[in-house]
Amino acid sequence: MKHLLFLLLSFATLTAAHAQGVLTFQGEQHDFGSIPEGVMASHEFRFKNTGNQPIIIANxxxxxxxxxxxxxxxxxxxxxxxxxxAVYSSAGRPGVFNKTVTVVSNATTPSAVLTIKGNVLNKEQMRSKLTPAQLAQSPRLTLDRARHDFGKAEAGQTLTARFKVTNSGKQDLVLSAITSGCYCVGYKNVPSPIKPGETAVVELVYNQRRVGQQQEAVVITSNDLTGDAKLTLTADLVKDLNAGSMLKESGTSVPFK
Incomplete structure (x- = not known):
């Protein structure tokens, strides 16, 4: 009887040890091939739990x-x-890339490594590889204007500029990185792809702490193979807007009326 009980306990322990989820990926590597600089290269690695317990991905x-x-x-x-x-940002990163993402979970193999790779070509290289017919299918980015003046504002204040972006091309237009010499310009929200023939409002945020007349050259990269969009932001930044709205009245500062 004791021997039978021992065998049952051993079997239960062995069964519990083997009761675990199994993370089975359809593939653990993806090659994007040649992609134009500026795109956000995205790939989904699909998997199935082929074990007998739930799997939770911790990180x-x-x-x-x-x-x-x-x-x-x-x-x-x-x-x-x-x-x-895995989403790879190719803006400003021409050349071959090979990156990994490590999946940590409670599966039988607690750590799995996935790989993405490819070759980022600048737009001149990409254009040389395409036929005129293929190039004609490229998205086309058109801005409603090339300048925006914020006027007078406080230094360090976050300012917002709205631009209308039209896609006059044949494929979805995907806006990616924004670059500027001051590193003080970005998207307020990540723009969604713009369908051919459609126009969207894109909001840019500007936060500059320097005082005085400012002029920032900004480049918006995208999957438009004809080139990147360039615009200029200007502002007259002061330390305190309220200080400029005070009048001297009998030797006493009072708010401007």
């Missing part, structure tokens, strides 16, 4: 800041599927 860590991961946040039950997405 996904990219090997560099140029790669942004996303993943299924809810528990993946046995027999169900999920995804891990």
């Amino acid at each position: 996904v860590q990219a090997s560099c800041g140029c790669t942004t991961p996303d993943w299924t946040k809810t528990p993946i039950l046995p027999g169900k599927s999920g995804m891990v997405k």
Whole structure:
């Protein structure tokens, strides 16, 4: 009887040890091939839980800041599927790349490494590889204006400029990185892809702490193979707007009326 009880306990322990989720990916590598500089190259790694317990992905860590991961946040039950997405920002990174994302979970293999690779070509290189017919299918980015003047504002204040962006091309227009010499210009919200023939409002935020007349050259990169969009932001930045609205009245400062 004691021998039978020992065998049953051993079997239960062995069964519990083998009761675990198994993360089975359809593929653990993806090659983007040649992509134009400026695009956000995205790939979803699909997987299935082929084990007998739920899987929870605790974290996904990219090997560099140029790669942004996303993943299924809810528990993946046995027999169900999920995804891990890797997005590579190619703006300002021409050349061959090979990056990894590490998936940490409670599966039988607690750490899995996925790889993305490709070759980022600048727009001149990309154009040389395309036929005129292929180039004609490229998105086309058109701004409603090339300058925006914020006027007088306080230094360090976050200012917003709205531009209308039209896609006059044949494919979805994807806006990617913004570059400026001051590193003080960015998107208020990440723009969605703009369909051919459509116009969208894109909001840029500007935060400059220097005082005085400012002029910033800004470049918006995208998947428009004909070139990047260039614009200029100007502002007259002062330390305190309220200080300029005070009048001297009998030797006493009073608010401007």
